[in-house]
Amino acid sequence: QFSLFRFTVKGPFSTSHSSVDSKEIKNFQLLAHKWWDEEGEYAALHSMNDIRVPFIRDTLLSMSSNYHLGSPLSGIKILDVGCGGGLLSEPLGRLGASVTGIDPVEDNIRTADRHKSFDPVLAKRIQYKSSSLEEIVEESMETFDVIVASEVVEHVADLETFIKCCSQVLKPEGSLFITTINKTQLSYVLGIVVAEKIMGIVPEGTHEWEKFVPPEELERLLESNGFSVKMVKGMLYNPLSGSWSWTESTSLNYAVHAVKTGAQSHATDTLPETDIQQQSATAGTAG
16 A cells, blocks of 8 residues: 555564655655545555455455355455555455554554544454564564555565565465556556656655566566465556556556465475365466
8 A cells, every 4th residue: 555665684584673764754644644535645546446355355265165155254364564544454354354454654554543443343353553564574473364465565675575574474375465566668657757747646756666566576586485476467547437457468557466385384284285276276367
């Protein structure tokens, strides 16, 4: 959710405190009270839920034989990294998941906490914490079934460290969902010049094109750090209708689903069968 992770890395699995860009922090603090304005600066993120929530839900259901009618994600522990004001945490909580949302901007967490408090069901299912990912690694080793990092990795200074931290707090065979922006000439023109400077779809100064990540680079980093990439899908935002749709092209926005391979941890006799089920469930779905 346009969150701000700046890693200060001393080693490959460092858990030293992250340093956050103070200029960007001020930008997000000024907008913290606007997260839930569906017509405001975060309108595009609100409408993104129309495709990212079903993507997460349906992918997880395709990997599981346990269905809970009315509460399909019941029993699943999700970490929403860079949760902002809780725009994605809340719908995942409504689907039955137990959600932990983290964000280094305290004002974002205050906004998220306040908004979930209006719904007694969400108040029980979601907990928020003002923290960076690396700050919770030691206390959360192999804790989560799912990690969601939506519109976050384009703000990360050291992406490989971020992915390693994701792997550390994710259970074996756990899923990582990422949405982000490709690093292309088109994404510079449309994502920064048009979206920020001309149309104001995104708050100005939100993105740095240099930090945008090509899907090939993201896939390489995931595969070399213990993940198996299952799906890459292009996403397209229509500023006129204010709606998102899936597309074959990844030249602008895209979504990734990757699974942490079980080999890194204590494997059991059931892991190979589970892995086969997951592969068959996701076969032929890459777009």
